[in-house]
């Protein structure tokens with residue numbers, strides 16, 4: 434009997450194994466939508482449209498069929514990892530938390546990927562430390578399925594806001610990171626941005642001017658359940674961890690848990706291809722709009738703040754990977770947001786100045802692919818300036834090759850696995866871009 438159980442687990446393990454494929458096609462045809470239609474459970478990790486190359490995470494059961502499709506399109510492929518979960522296990526030897534400073538603005542707080550508990554402790558320190566307590570307010574906006582808190586950090590200064598001599602109420606800016614569990618860089622960069630706002634509030638004239646007009650609200654870790662799962666079980670995990678209708682039936686298959694939070698927002702939910710109805714898909718949209726507590730909490734928080742003071746004016750949504758500056762709409766290629774030209778012009782100017790033209794700016798549905806239920810589309814229904822940054826400090830074509838990472842085949846890896854040393858590099862770039870964007874907004878609209 435034991436032998437049968439062991440055999441069963443062995444085959445279950447083979448069936449559930451996921452492989453990471455690097456695929457390249459000779460033509461720029463629309464390979465992606467064809468592949469996604471043929472393989473509903475495939476997960477696109479990275480792509481380079483100019484080069485027609487893609488990195489996919491793929492269940493082992495798809496292998497033969499995908500090989501055939503690639504062959505028919507005269508494409509080529511390389512398998513980067515035969516068992517993604519085992520190849521990229523998280524290293525257990527992390528530095529002890531006792532080395533961290535009493536100063537919540539110390540660089541040690543953004544030079545690492547914290548655990549959820551460490552992150553909570555740091556936020557509490559921000560609220561209680563003499564350096565920051567007068568500048569910080571914490572908002573617990575909800576709880577996750579696994580009962581972790583969703584905490585928004587508000588930066589509020591007493592700099593008076595005056596326009597043409599008259600005192601005005603401040604507007605608000607919303608920034609979030611960590612919506613997708615494996616995108617650790619976006620959590621680190623959100624923390625970095627928060628710290629830079631606080632450090633530079635007096636010394637940098639542009640930061641000071643921005644804080645005169647805006648309160649800054651940051652939710653650095655929107656998906657703490659998924660984040661912890663990606664730390665402890667599966668480094669390439671994307672969704673949250675709530676059970677779905679398939680979780681019990683496919684008890685052993687962890688992919689049948691969780692909802693893609695960036696397909697669950699209540700605007701144009703399920704209106705287009707690109708948000709899966711399959712509970713075992715990496716981009717599962719959930720059973721209804723805002724069915725997930727993470728999304729519902731954010732939606733309620735933004736709506737609540739919207740009718741009181743302060744009003745939300747802009748939203749910066751942090752993801753990784755790919756060096757894209759994405760503008761709404763995401764759900765359609767047929768329409769543009771009404772102020773698209775203004776968004777595009779300002780974003781392009783800032784990207785050229787700050788990122789040296791290495792970010793591509795444009796409508797999300799064109800630069801990536803149309804998908805529905807995203808946070809920037811939802812935010813665009815009541816904010817004039819909502820955008821997504823797909824971060825990445827270096828982009829060397831696909832797959833990313835990081836030679837010092839000895840654990841990965843051929844020295845090549847996927848972008849999610851970049852180390853914490855990238856937080857400062859990318860954070861510095863994105864912080865500057867946000868400052869330039871907001872400062873230009875203030876000059877154009879408030880002065």
Ligand SMILES: [Zn+2]
Nearest residue numbers: 613616752753
């Ligand atoms: Zn993402």
